[in-house]
Amino acid sequence: MKICSQEEGSLSKEARLLVVDDEERIRRLLKMYLERENYEIIEAKDGEEALEKALSEDFDLILLDLMLPGIDGIEVCQKLRDKKATPVIMLTAKGEETNRVQGFEVGADDYIVKPFSPREVVLRVKALLRRASTTKFLQTDTTMKNVLVFPHLTIDHDAHRVTSDDQEINLTPKEYELLYYLAKSPDKVFSREELLKDVWNYEFFGDLRTVDTHVKRLREKLTKVSPEAAKMIATVWGVGYKFEAVSK
Template identity: 80%
Template sequence: MQQTNATILVVDDEERIRRLLRMYLERENYTIEEAANGEDALEMALSHDYDLIILDLMLPGIDGIEVCTKLRETKATPVIMLTAKGEEANRVQGFEVGTDDYIVKPFSPREVVLRVKALLRRASSTKFLETETSAKNVIVYPHLTIDHDAHRVTVDDQEVSLTPKEYELLYFLANSPDKVFTREDLLREVWNYEFFGDLRTVDTHVKRLREKLNRVSDRAAHMIVTVWGVGYKFEVVND
């Protein structure tokens, strides 16, 4: 089910890039707003509920990393980081501050559209679910409850705020306890990549997810288990 009425904020200091992305995304019936610097981007992102933000890393004023860091203090808006820097350290830094996806310039506009569609589909899946069923879709484990209809995660009765990708990763793993998934499996199933993605994406999201769960309960954080040389699994922790 394709979402075609989403509003996307495109942030880049190069007008030609904003114009290119606007052209391709408007063809998909998305509504596009633009910002040319970090200050404007942050103000717009905090004052409006965008469905997705495409955010350049290198911006005049405050950069994309700082924008994403401040955004994540209050909002879980999906973010695709766009940058000319392709080094691993930059990718990891972007994911560690809460970026959901990462695209390196020069890029294919069609690839950007595919990733936007995949991320919006994941972020909006529970909205469709809520309209299609009245049944409660809840996963309950010791110390951890996932209410999929409400898109809510609670740890020891305390709600934990997750980005869309962090939530989808947790929900996917928790749906198949004790089953081991490779990083490639998770990129395909959670990120919906039909093309090669950076395997480090999975590692950095697992790290952030564990950190958020651990702030409330180390037992909940330890449910996400690393299977060395293979990938990850969800393991129920018994008291």
């Protein structure tokens, strides 16, 4: 987003973030560091409040604690994904590895382990926002459009728009990035290690199951519209995944 000059009045905000944690000190710490980056911060102290705000208002990104009173972060993310593709970074404690995998399964884009460095949070937020809005302000001259067209699947990279059989598929930033990465190299096999390195980049440190859970969610979303499109993401047993230009 653009920032107006001080002569034009107050600075416009770079992005609108929802910070969800039941500990006030953590919300206050995150708010302090993120507001320094000119982000507008809205807070929620539990799952019910988080879900109500996330569904009724528009946010550019949500920082979501996994362990919340009442509705936990897993359920919040799951219900959010039924309606919206807002980028989500999950905040988790060290011993909650299984829960982190569950977080990816319900649509979280990244996670940060507590105790965390506020600087790391800022870097992760910036990275995810950058991925989510890479093409938001690109020119849409049809002569310059970057479109991948396959049977049953079209990816308009300039618009970050995926359609299958004329129906748009609502993907999270990470799901879209994974699909586009595979589709731009049809029939090339990528190991899980390669995908984790190239799609999640340096700012993410996770295990190989992260790739599997995202592929699973991607296939599920494609299957709802076109089972043929879902089959284009093929598993190469013992190696990883590839995108088959013609599904089998």
